[in-house]
Amino acid sequence: MVVSxxxxxxxxxxxxxxxxxxxxxxxxxxxxxxxxxxxxxxxPDRNGKIxxxxxxxxxLEDYLSNPPYFGxxxxxxxxxxxxxxxxxxxxxxxxxxNDPPNSLHGGWIGFNKHNWKGVVKDDxxxxxxxxxxxxxxxxxxxxxxxITFTLTDNNEVKLNYEATTKAPTILxxxxxxxxxxxGQLVFYCLLLTGLYVRWTMMFLDHIxxxxxxxxxxxxxxxxxxGEKCSVSSPNSAFDFIKPKRIGQDIxxxxxxxxxxxxxxxxxxxxxxxxxxxxxxxxxxxxxxxxPGVQFYTANGLDGISGKGGVLYHxxxxxxxxxxxxxxxxxxPNFPSPILRPGEIYKQKTVYKFDVK
Numbered sequence: 091m092v093v094s095x096x097x098x099x100x101x102x103x104x105x106x107x108x109x110x111x112x113x114x115x116x117x118x119x120x121x122x123x124x125x126x127x128x129x130x131x132x133x134p135d136r137n138g139k140i141x142x143x144x145x146x147x148x149x150l151e152d153y154l155s156n157p158p159y160f161g162x163x164x165x166x167x168x169x170x171x172x173x174x175x176x177x178x179x180x181x182x183x184x185x186x187x188n189d190p191p192n193s194l195h196g197g198w199i200g201f202n203k204h205n206w207k208g209v210v211k212d213d214x215x216x217x218x219x220x221x222x223x224x225x226x227x228x229x230x231x232x233x234x235x236x237i238t239f240t241l242t243d244n245n246e247v248k249l250n251y252e253a254t255t256k257a258p259t260i261l262x263x264x265x266x267x268x269x270x271x272x273g274q275l276v277f278y279c280l281l282l283t284g285l286y287v288r289w290t291m292m293f294l295d296h297i298x299x300x301x302x303x304x305x306x307x308x309x310x311x312x313x314x315x316g317e318k319c320s321v322s323s324p325n326s327a328f329d330f331i332k333p334k335r336i337g338q339d340i341x342x343x344x345x346x347x348x349x350x351x352x353x354x355x356x357x358x359x360x361x362x363x364x365x366x367x368x369x370x371x372x373x374x375x376x377x378x379x380x381p382g383v384q385f386y387t388a389n390g391l392d393g394i395s396g397k398g399g400v401l402y403h404x405x406x407x408x409x410x411x412x413x414x415x416x417x418x419x420x421x422p423n424f425p426s427p428i429l430r431p432g433e434i435y436k437q438k439t440v441y442k443f444d445v446k
Contacts, residue, residue, distance in 0.1 A: 109121050131247070142275075143274070166261055206237075250436075380412040
């Protein structure tokens with residue numbers, strides 16, 4: 091069952107709706123129409139205790155800003171485009187440089203900054219629609235994008251994306267959820283007692299496994315070099331083929347944490363990534379039809395105030411963002427992000443929650 095209510099209004103007076111799902115196992119999901127954003131995901135631990143496992147805010151005002159993109163749908167193009175420019179069919183396009191010297195996550199006013207139209211489907215899903223005009227943030231072609239959120243009784247949060255365009259364009263959609271399987275209540279209690287260091291250690295003790303033999307190394311401004319690198323090179327820091335603590339090798343990662351795209355096996359229906367929190371027993375498994383998944387350890391969080399007034403710091407969460415390779419339009423060896431009239435962009439990603 092899906093229940094809807096007003097979450098607030100944008101500065102221009104648009105009404106933002108919150109949609110609340112609950113399945114037969116007690117899993118609860120809240121999403122809002124602004125940015126097609128999921129704002130809460132409450133799931134039980136091995137003892138049946140329910141807690142919120144995603145970072146975010148308590149009110150719309152903070153989501154209107156939302157510098158870290160907590161829970162938001164990202165588009166037109168997720169991740170970075172080098173120098174904010176690309177060529178398509180012989181014409182060069184220039185995008186907003188919102189992450190100098192690059193364009194990031196669709197520009198200053200990406201899909202996360204728009205109020206999508208939501209429609210409840212079959213009492214278990216909500217379908218959001220946004221029509222992006224020709225020239226939106228510099229991207230060509232009028233684009234109609236849909237994302238459907240579904241909560242199943244198998245504890246799956248399903249994200250189904252579709253899009254069509256009236257002129258050739260580029261597209262790479264994803265969802266930017268920040269997860270911490272320890273739960274918000276633990277976060278809140280530890281920060282109230284000043285034990286931030288302990289909280290960081292608890293996050294780094296999550297056990298991660300990523301089904302990828304290669305990843306995309308990047309330059310000093312986070313643009314892929316164009317090559318695929320073995321996860322065992324130059325050392326084992328990027329190797330999550332076998333489960334290991336997120337914090338085990340994080341000190342060896344350039345830039346102070348993980349923010350890299352892992353190259354997934356083609357057309358694999360297997361779980362592409364799994365993260366386990368031993369103290370609570372919570373597990374999340376990710377399935378996708380995309381060629382890559384961006385693994386990010388919230389290296390950029392700097393004490394931003396979130397739910398309950400707690401301050402979210404570096405290593406406060408992880409993201410597993412299913413997507414095409416970053417800067418694919420400028421990298422001839424990467425899967426093409428081009429969408430043309432008459433074609434339908436489709437993407438499926440599933441987050442499945444469990445305990446052990």
